[in-house]
Amino acid sequence: MTAxxxxxxxxxxxxxxxxxTAHILDGVDVTIGRGQSVGLVGESGSGKSTVAFALxxxxxxxxxxxxxxxAFDGHETSLRVEETRALRGTDIAMIFQDPMTALNPMFxxxxxxxxxxxxxxxxxxxxxxxxxxATMLADVGVPDAAARMNRYPHEFSGGMRQRVVIAMALxxxxxxxxxxxxxxxxxxxxxxxxxxxxQRLRQRxxxxxxxxxxxxxxxxxxxxxxxxxxxxxxxxxxxxxxxFSRPRHPYTRALLACEIDxxxxxxxxQDLATIPGTVPDPARRPRGCIFASRCPDRHDxxxxxxxxxxxxDARAYSCWQEAS
Amino acid sequence: xxxxxxxxxxPGGTFAALTVTLLCLVAIAAPLIAPYGPNAIAPxxxxxxxxxxxxxxxDHLGRDILSRLIYGARVALGISLSVIAISLxxxxxxxxxxxxxxxxVDLAVVGVFDIVTxxxxxxxxxxxxxxxxxxxxxxxxxxxxxxxxxFGRVARAQTIAIRNSPFIEAEKVLGAETWRVVLHxxxxxxxxxxxxxxxMDIPVVITIEAGLSFLGxxxxxxxxxxxxxxxxxxxxxxxxxxxxxxxxxALVLATLGFALxxxxxxxxxDPKLRKAL
Amino acid sequence: MTRxxxxxxxxxxxxxxxxxxxxxxxxxxxxxxxxLIGESGCGKSSIARAIVGLQPLAGGTLAVEGETVKDASRQxxxxxxxxxxxxxxxxxxxxxxxLTVRALLSEPLKIRNAFTAENWGRIVAxxxxxxxxxxxxxxxxxxxxxxxxxxxxxxxxxxxEPSIIVADEPTAGLDISVQGDLLNLLRALKDRLGLxxxxxxxxxxxxxxxxxxxxxxxxxxxxxxxxxxxxxREPAHPYTQALLSANLTLDPSxxxxxxxxxxxxxxxxxxxxxxRFHSRCPLVQVRCATxxxxxxxxxxxxxxACHFPLAATPTVIPQAIxx
Numbered sequence: 048m049t050a051x052x053x054x055x056x057x058x059x060x061x062x063x064x065x066x067x068t069a070h071i072l073d074g075v076d077v078t079i080g081r082g083q084s085v086g087l088v089g090e091s092g093s094g095k096s097t098v099a100f101a102l103x104x105x106x107x108x109x110x111x112x113x114x115x116x117x118a119f120d121g122h123e124t125s126l127r128v129e130e131t132r133a134l135r136g137t138d139i140a141m142i143f144q145d146p147m148t149a150l151n152p153m154f155x156x157x158x159x160x161x162x163x164x165x166x167x168x169x170x171x172x173x174x175x176x177x178x179x180x181a182t183m184l185a186d187v188g189v190p191d192a193a194a195r196m197n198r199y200p201h202e203f204s205g206g207m208r209q210r211v212v213i214a215m216a217l218x219x220x221x222x223x224x225x226x227x228x229x230x231x232x233x234x235x236x237x238x239x240x241x242x243x244x245x246q247r248l249r250q251r252x253x254x255x256x257x258x259x260x261x262x263x264x265x266x267x268x269x270x271x272x273x274x275x276x277x278x279x280x281x282x283x284x285x286x287x288x289x290x291f292s293r294p295r296h297p298y299t300r301a302l303l304a305c306e307i308d309x310x311x312x313x314x315x316x317q318d319l320a321t322i323p324g325t326v327p328d329p330a331r332r333p334r335g336c337i338f339a340s341r342c343p344d345r346h347d348x349x350x351x352x353x354x355x356x357x358x359x360d361a362r363a364y365s366c367w368q369e370a371s
Numbered sequence: 372x373x374x375x376x377x378x379x380x381x382p383g384g385t386f387a388a389l390t391v392t393l394l395c396l397v398a399i400a401a402p403l404i405a406p407y408g409p410n411a412i413a414p415x416x417x418x419x420x421x422x423x424x425x426x427x428x429x430d431h432l433g434r435d436i437l438s439r440l441i442y443g444a445r446v447a448l449g450i451s452l453s454v455i456a457i458s459l460x461x462x463x464x465x466x467x468x469x470x471x472x473x474x475x476v477d478l479a480v481v482g483v484f485d486i487v488t489x490x491x492x493x494x495x496x497x498x499x500x501x502x503x504x505x506x507x508x509x510x511x512x513x514x515x516x517x518x519x520x521x522f523g524r525v526a527r528a529q530t531i532a533i534r535n536s537p538f539i540e541a542e543k544v545l546g547a548e549t550w551r552v553v554l555h556x557x558x559x560x561x562x563x564x565x566x567x568x569x570x571m572d573i574p575v576v577i578t579i580e581a582g583l584s585f586l587g588x589x590x591x592x593x594x595x596x597x598x599x600x601x602x603x604x605x606x607x608x609x610x611x612x613x614x615x616x617x618x619x620x621a622l623v624l625a626t627l628g629f630a631l632x633x634x635x636x637x638x639x640x641d642p643k644l645r646k647a648l
Numbered sequence: 649m650t651r652x653x654x655x656x657x658x659x660x661x662x663x664x665x666x667x668x669x670x671x672x673x674x675x676x677x678x679x680x681x682x683x684l685i686g687e688s689g690c691g692k693s694s695i696a697r698a699i700v701g702l703q704p705l706a707g708g709t710l711a712v713e714g715e716t717v718k719d720a721s722r723q724x725x726x727x728x729x730x731x732x733x734x735x736x737x738x739x740x741x742x743x744x745x746x747l748t749v750r751a752l753l754s755e756p757l758k759i760r761n762a763f764t765a766e767n768w769g770r771i772v773a774x775x776x777x778x779x780x781x782x783x784x785x786x787x788x789x790x791x792x793x794x795x796x797x798x799x800x801x802x803x804x805x806x807x808x809e810p811s812i813i814v815a816d817e818p819t820a821g822l823d824i825s826v827q828g829d830l831l832n833l834l835r836a837l838k839d840r841l842g843l844x845x846x847x848x849x850x851x852x853x854x855x856x857x858x859x860x861x862x863x864x865x866x867x868x869x870x871x872x873x874x875x876x877x878x879x880x881r882e883p884a885h886p887y888t889q890a891l892l893s894a895n896l897t898l899d900p901s902x903x904x905x906x907x908x909x910x911x912x913x914x915x916x917x918x919x920x921x922x923x924r925f926h927s928r929c930p931l932v933q934v935r936c937a938t939x940x941x942x943x944x945x946x947x948x949x950x951x952x953a954c955h956f957p958l959a960a961t962p963t964v965i966p967q968a969i970x971x
Contacts (some may be wrong), residue, residue, distance in 0.1 A: 236890060236909050264897055306853070323829075541742040541744075544734045546760070546808065
């Protein structure tokens with residue numbers, strides 16, 4: 048069995064302020080296998096984007112990152128900025144949420160697509176890089192790709208720009224592609240197109256993917272497994288279909304209950320589900336289970352940190368409740 | 372206010388705050404702190420060097436220089452604050468009105484602003500006073516006219532920046548009348564930079580007033596304007612340096628103080644403005 | 649038959665270079681929530697702005713409870729327009745930054761010359777009933793959380809005593825764990841105060857659950873409208889079908905029917921000829937490029953603008969290409 052591409056054990060990220068320390072990530076474990084697509088799902092304050100940024104060393108200077116163990120592509124790493132910087136644009140590529148600001152408005156798409164490859168292919172000619180870029184552009188579904196290489200970002204629509212950004216990421220042939228809310232800013236029919244591009248990519252290459260999103264629907268469509276995060280902690284993880292259809296953790300259950308299915312019969316006078324309360328202050332994390340204050344199944348033991356429970360193959364959750 | 376603490380952190384800020392405060396106090400308390408009356412003529416004591424009785428010396432008519440400087444502060448501040456007050460009110464009103472008016476009206480107002488600002492302010496002030504005659508009232512009015520476009524332009528630009536903001540639109544949908552929108556929503560949100568501009572214009576007005584007085588086109592003697600003092604000092608420079616020196620020094624300190632205050636305010640208010648907006 | 653509380657007839661909204669809304673007619677019935685869905689450039693925001701009076705109508709009429717706004721006297725027009733209020737997409741930005749919450753909440757009363765102790769008391773009580781305590785009255789908008797700002801904006805709108813509220817993307821940016829809260833609140837207020845809502849949203853799940861009827865817009869026109877459940881289950885217009893199928897879903901079985909449209913959204917400044925959707929329609933025929941289809945209303949209250957609307961059965965037999 049091949050080793051996982053990325054293993055992170057017990058990731059902690061905190062920011063030290065004047066009077067207090069904000070703990071953004073508290074013991075996060077993430078494993079991504081080769082060719083596997085993992086989704087990080089969570090709401091605001093879950094810390095999901097922080098995990099992605101920590102991997103690439105993109106956190107602010109005053110961030111304190113520590114991990115018990117981290118390994119990428121067989122090499123141990125400390126996730127310090129010096130080490131992660133070497134991975135950027137070569138082994139790990141990232142696409143961000145806003146296609147409007149991801150591209151430099153001053154240069155043509157072609158120039159930017161060529162530039163991005165220079166780190167990976169330092170000795171190749173511009174001509175070769177240009178041709179490669181044009182092919183990739185066509186591959187991600189940009190019509191008339193050869194001519195479009197000479198255009199500027201403002202001449203592209205949002206969906207097209209996101210495809211350009213995906214092309215840029217793929218051109219460096221990364222082992223891991225990180226997508227941070229890749230379709231949030233896009234219209235529904237355009238989102239469907241970009242999802243299709245990413246799905247085709249998964250079928251054709253062995254690139255692993257880490258998708259960070261608040262949208263469970265997106266993760267359900269793009270990912271093999273899902274990591275559910277709440278307030279800087281992983282509460283549950285496992286194969287995406289299993290976790291979403293038979294959730295074990297109360298937060299996952301509550302979150303899924305809030306998803307609205309417009310095709311399901313419903314009683315219009317009945318209230319929609321919500322999770323009352325708010326995410327705890329990162330500077331004042333409760334000692335026991337992080338979700339206890341909002342959990343409908345809360346009981347006395349929850350004042351203590353809950354154990355990890357295995358629930359089958361590659362599936363685990365952190366809760367005092369026994370499997371039901 | 373947090374502004375003062377922020378001010379003291381800037382290099383010139385403390386000096387500026389102290390100088391300006393001192394100036395204001397001196398101007399207000401002039402009759403109480405001036406050792407002599409400003410017009411106390413004593414020909415026997417003319418052009419004396421600084422001494423215990425006359426700390427800064429006397430001028431060509433035997434008047435105490437210190438006292439005249441103190442009263443001069445009144446004139447400097449009084450005139451500059453009046454001018455700023457008038458031109459700010461008129462300028463802001465015109466600027467806001469232009470920004471909210473139909474394009475043709477707006478362009479006309481901008482045109483007038485451009486014409487007035489195409490003249491260097493000192494030259495324009497000179498020309499106007501030369502036409503309409505000197506004197507306290509005229510100086511205040513005419514210099515105000517010169518500065519109206521100054522505030523008008525900033526007010527107009529600021530208003531244009533926010534006139535389509537969601538909160539202004541929200542007021543319109545709620546049915547707020549135009550005057551309400553202008554008074555309660557536009558004005559408070561644009562006044563920040565205008566206030567800073569006013570602060571930085573005060574030394575300019577002080578200088579213009581002093582310049583006009585120096586040329587004999589400002590306030591009429593025997594009213595103690597630093598400009599008049601400087602003029603007198605210049606005339607009698609070969610006989611005594613003190614009048615010219617101290618009145619010049621007063622002008623330098625006052626303008627420096629206000630200029631630094633304006634800059635410090637601009638720097639402290641800006642990030643807060645950005646955060647608040 | 650009760651008169652609709654809001655009627656838009658053949659509305660046209662134009663900006664400098666293009667027509668954002670082209671001949672749109674809508675009817676909002678009392679107590680109902682009408683959803684308006686569509687993607688960028690469809691004109692739904694322009695319609696919202698025209699209805700609340702922020703954008704003039706270049707053509708067509710707006711009527712509130714049968715009274716045409718255009719024909720009313722200036723005084724009456726202000727009264728009618730005030731009956732339609734808007735919930736902005738960004739609640740914090742819609743609150744004047746230099747006013748306290750107290751000033752913000754009392755303003756709608758002052759505008760109506762109704763700032764009495766009694767009315768103010770009612771506003772404060774209403775605010776408390778939805779979670780805005782008295783301690784918030786002295787705060788400024790930038791000191792409020794997103795949720796609090798949203799509620800302040802809501803109370804302001806209600807203080808103007810509207811009969812119609814246009815909600816512009818009310819759940820945009822909200823986590824799904826709190827979106828239910830807001831939607832439940834809006835529904836409770838609607839029932840309690842007898843309001844009618846025009847819900848503008850790109851969130852198909854929310855619209856599907858919350859709206860009684862839906863109108864689908866594409867490039868400035870309504871392509872389909874009707875009761876929500878029926879429209880979602882059996883869309884008649886190919887665009888509606890594609891739009892609904894594009895919705896990301898947790899249920900893998902539903903993804904098989906996904907229709908991925910080709911091409912990009914055309915620019916509203918340069919719409920395609922004939923049927924505006926023909927350039928991306930998977931069922932396009934020759935006629936579609938030359939002749940624009942009219943919006944036809946059926947007996948079941950459903951309207952569709954298509955030469956070859958989808959039948960109820962899944963297989964569609966395209967009509968002969970006769971032109």
